[in-house]
Amino acid sequence: MTQNGAPQPPLEHVIETKELGIFYGAFRAVTDVNVKIRRNKISAIIGPSGCGKTTLLRAFNRMNELLPGTRVEGKVLFDGQSLYEPSVDPVEVRYRIGMVFQRPNPFPKSIHENVAWGARIHGFQGNMEELVESCLRQAALWDEVKDKLTQSGLALSGGQQQRLCIARALAVQPEVILMDEPASALDPIATLKIEELMQDLKQRYTIVIVTHNMQQAARVSDYTAMMMLTEDDSSGTVIEFDETNVIFTRPRNKRTEDYVTGRYG
Amino acid sequence: MLRKTFESELQGVKDEVLRLGSIVEQTILDSVSALKKRDLKASEQILQRDREINAKRFEIENTLMILIATQQPMAHDLRLLASSMEIISELERMGDYAKGIANINLRMGDQPLLKPLIDIPRMAEKGVDMLHRALTAFANEDVEAARAIPVEDDEVDALYNQIYRELMTFILQDPTTIERANWLLWVAHNLERVADRVTNICERTIFIATGEMAEIKATDDEFWKGRKAAG
Numbered sequence: 001m002t003q004n005g006a007p008q009p010p011l012e013h014v015i016e017t018k019e020l021g022i023f024y025g026a027f028r029a030v031t032d033v034n035v036k037i038r039r040n041k042i043s044a045i046i047g048p049s050g051c052g053k054t055t056l057l058r059a060f061n062r063m064n065e066l067l068p069g070t071r072v073e074g075k076v077l078f079d080g081q082s083l084y085e086p087s088v089d090p091v092e093v094r095y096r097i098g099m100v101f102q103r104p105n106p107f108p109k110s111i112h113e114n115v116a117w118g119a120r121i122h123g124f125q126g127n128m129e130e131l132v133e134s135c136l137r138q139a140a141l142w143d144e145v146k147d148k149l150t151q152s153g154l155a156l157s158g159g160q161q162q163r164l165c166i167a168r169a170l171a172v173q174p175e176v177i178l179m180d181e182p183a184s185a186l187d188p189i190a191t192l193k194i195e196e197l198m199q200d201l202k203q204r205y206t207i208v209i210v211t212h213n214m215q216q217a218a219r220v221s222d223y224t225a226m227m228m229l230t231e232d233d234s235s236g237t238v239i240e241f242d243e244t245n246v247i248f249t250r251p252r253n254k255r256t257e258d259y260v261t262g263r264y265g
Numbered sequence: 266m267l268r269k270t271f272e273s274e275l276q277g278v279k280d281e282v283l284r285l286g287s288i289v290e291q292t293i294l295d296s297v298s299a300l301k302k303r304d305l306k307a308s309e310q311i312l313q314r315d316r317e318i319n320a321k322r323f324e325i326e327n328t329l330m331i332l333i334a335t336q337q338p339m340a341h342d343l344r345l346l347a348s349s350m351e352i353i354s355e356l357e358r359m360g361d362y363a364k365g366i367a368n369i370n371l372r373m374g375d376q377p378l379l380k381p382l383i384d385i386p387r388m389a390e391k392g393v394d395m396l397h398r399a400l401t402a403f404a405n406e407d408v409e410a411a412r413a414i415p416v417e418d419d420e421v422d423a424l425y426n427q428i429y430r431e432l433m434t435f436i437l438q439d440p441t442t443i444e445r446a447n448w449l450l451w452v453a454h455n456l457e458r459v460a461d462r463v464t465n466i467c468e469r470t471i472f473i474a475t476g477e478m479a480e481i482k483a484t485d486d487e488f489w490k491g492r493k494a495a496g
Contacts, residue, residue: 215337248339250476260339262268 011080014039014176014206015060015097019074021235022055022064028235029055032074035225035241037176042198042207044217044244047227048264052236053210056227057178060208061097062090079175095122098169102181104161106153106168111136111145114153114164119171131171138204139167140197159190163197170205177201179209183216195220214260218248226256271336278332278349279404281325282356286400288318289356289363290393293459296363297389300370300452301382311367318360322353344476348469352403355462359396362455369448379435379445385452388424391417392459399466403473411470414463415481421460428453 015037022030030052037043037060045053055064062083064070076083083093095118106114115132124131132149136142141163145156153164162182169177179198183191198207198220211217217224224247226240240253251257258264292314299307329346332338338346395414402410432446464481472478 214339218339249343251340257340261342262271262339 010039012039013037014079015208016077016080017059017075018077020056020059020076021073022052022059023071023073024067025069030059031230031235031237033238035238037206037208038223039206040202040204041222042202042209042220043223043225044221045208045210045225045227045238046212046214046217046259047236048229048259049212050236051227051229053227054180055236056238057180057208057210058099060176060178061094061099063094063099065090095172096174097176097178098172098174099178099180100162100165100169100182103185104158104165106156106161106164108152108154110150111153111156111164112149115167115171118168122172124171135167135170136164138170138201139163140193140200141167157190159186159193162186162190162194166194166197166201170201174205176206176208179207181210181212184212191216214248218244224248226251226253226259228255228259271332271338271342274332274336275342275345278325278328278346281321281328282349282352283400283404285318285321285325285353285356286396288314288321289359290396292318292360292363293366293389293393293396293456296366296370297382297386297452297456300366300378301386303370303373303378305371308367308370311363315360315364315367318357322357322360325353326350340476341473344473348473351469352466355465359459359462362459365455366452369452373445373448376445379432379442379449382449384424384428384431385449385456388421388428388453388456388460391421391424392456392463395421395460395463396466399463399470403466403470406470406474408471408474411467411474412481415467418460418464418482421457425453425457 013036015035017033017035020030020033021028033056035043045056047053058064059072059076060078060083064072072084078093078097082088107117109117112132115135116128119128119131133142133146136145141160144160145151145164153161156164162185166177166182183194186194195216198209201207202222209217209221221244224242224244225238226247227236228239229235230237240247240251240256242252246252247256248260251260255264292311295307295314296311299305299311329350333343333346336342395417398410399414401407402414429450432450435442435446468479468481471481
């Protein structure tokens with residue numbers, strides 16, 4: 001809010017990192033990352049195994065600190081505010097910046113409860129039935145589960161479970177959804193459904209996705225961050241961040257070129 | 266090296282484009298030579314060669330489609346395959362120009378040439394020489410050469426302009442020569458188009474090597490400047 005109380009227009013970049021470094025104990029996993037994640041766009045993070053993609057993603061909602069000994073240097077700004085200030089509640093951060101993991105991990109509860117639970121804990125006061133339906137619709141799952149909301153979430157197929165996890169993330173009304181290889185455990189049809197769903201979701205949310213699948217990054221994302229190990233090979237960094245079209249048709253960095261054309265390694 | 270197979274398939278595409286190019290080069294030269302000698306049989310053979318060029322173009326196009334579908338090329342590789350698609354289409358059209366010249370010879374039947382051909386074979390040689398070097402630049406991804414070759418289009422345009430003026434003089438002196446003059450004008454026009462399309466090939470080569478997609482120079486400039494000057 002501004003001083004006179006008028007709401008400010010949302011910042012163009014919902015997340016911005018400044019010289020971000022991430023450490024696991026003494027080990028430096030990520031070095032000097034400066035990226036700006038644009039609102040209502042899909043940004044992909046690609047790169048070889050072990051270059052710090054997931055570590056970077058998890059720094060966007062303070063998920064790394066669930067591991068003891070993790071620390072960050074530099075800054076992560078969310079809507080212009082530093083996420084790592086002592087006054088910031090990491091639980092609140094994770095509501096506003098939700099996450100979907102590689103393997104679908106629904107709670108061993110009903111489909112309905114999977115969506116309702118987080119919202120209830122978060123103090124949701126509205127009409128829960130409407131919320132559950134809205135989230136399941138947004139996750140393109142409603143038509144498949146509307147007649148079996150009381151059944152266990154674990155009884156769904158892998159692709160449906162992953163969409164249930166997305167619906168669950170939406171229930172607490174986040175601004176950003178982080179996706180860590182959300183389709184890597186799914187078959188091609190379920191993968192395409194998730195990809196289609198992402199295009200719908202970006203109208204209302206900002207999505208950051210880590211993927212090993214370059215074609216997936218090329219298909220779904222608007223922006224792509226190319227991560228690589230730094231020259232001394234010990235920690236990862238973003239070597240190029242640009243529109244996805246540029247990264248996959250005329251990247252500026254030779255190492256990006258080698259990676260996207262399959263000549264890396 | 267990762268993707269060794271794909272690497273060799275990419276090289277294979279370049280080789281095939283060069284092969285198609287060399288057939289087109291020879292066909293253009295032969296079409297003009299057949300006209301010069303009024304050799305109708307040779308022109309019949311050009312028509313057959315054009316069908317072979319078309320078939321070869323489809324064959325390469327099919328290979329390109331398969332590579333794009335199965336290898337998911339990115340960055341330079343994607344630019345090479347997409348540009349090759351464009352280049353083979355340019356080559357196929359050049360084959361059509363040679364066919365056009367052959368058809369003119371056939372339609373002329375037993376009528377003699379309006380004049381001995383001097384500048385028309387020069388245009389053909391110049392255009393084919395440019396094409397040959399443009400294809401070499403494509404194969405080597407030689408940006409410098411690709412930028413230099415289109416400038417030579419002015420020479421072809423100047424020859425075209427000269428032929429045009431000469432044929433107009435014939436027509437003015439004796440209007441009954443209109444048809445025969447017109448035939449030669451078509452021939453010259455076809456050759457002028459060959460050189461224009463060389464420029465397109467050079468633009469693609471620059472795109473493959475650098476990712477820069479830009480027109481090198483507008484076509485027809487010199488010819489139309491020449492026409493304006495001639496009043």
